[in-house]
Amino acid sequence: MSDLVLEKALELGKLIADSEKYKIMREKEAAMMADAAAVELIEKFQRLQQSHHMMRMQGHELTDEQLSEVYALEDQMMENHHIREFAEIQDQFQKFLNEVNERISEGIEGKPKEQHNCAACGPYS
Template identity: 70%
Template sequence: MSDAVLEKALELGKLIANSEKYQTMRQKESAMMSDVDACMLIEQFQQLQRSHQMVRMQGHELTESQVNDVYEMEEKMMNNPLIKEFAEIQDQFQKYLGQVNEQISEGIEGKPKESHSCSSCGPHS
């Protein structure tokens, strides 16, 4: 049993995997994960996230100091050029996937997203 939609979805996935955007993102990820300093920063951030998640799971709110720790750790991470490059290219890739999804939606609905209008949405500027 063959489903043309699923076949095209698989084909689309392969096209995305072979795209320059995806390949560049994977290269930046590999470079980042090969760097000891970047890996240390990522591990520290993940430990901080786990610690804060445990606090929240116990029904407590994070203190201002704990929230500030997260912002400081994010800033440290973004000061690492390899992490920053990966984060930027990953963001670009996510936007690209959003565009792909918009095209799929347009194909389903038969009209571009910008032409969407309904009374519950209110006027568009």
């Protein structure tokens, strides 16, 4: 039985990879990575994240100035249309995967999970 479950999981993974949502996300990612300005912003943001992570690991709190720097860089990143489009489609794809997980849970538990639609949680929390 576990072999069948793993086989079906592989089949599900292939179906997801063939989905339009996944294909669009990969297209947006490729467009973003082909944009030198976008790549530079992403790398700058990753360096900043690493630096701040190391500071926190050493027990230091981030200053308001450092937090402002992060927020300003995030804003700058979202001004780049390739980054913004990828972030939006990636968010949509994550919601899709959450729906898939909900259906799997429904299959395991035998009943649909109660859904609510609050602004903080979204429709599938």
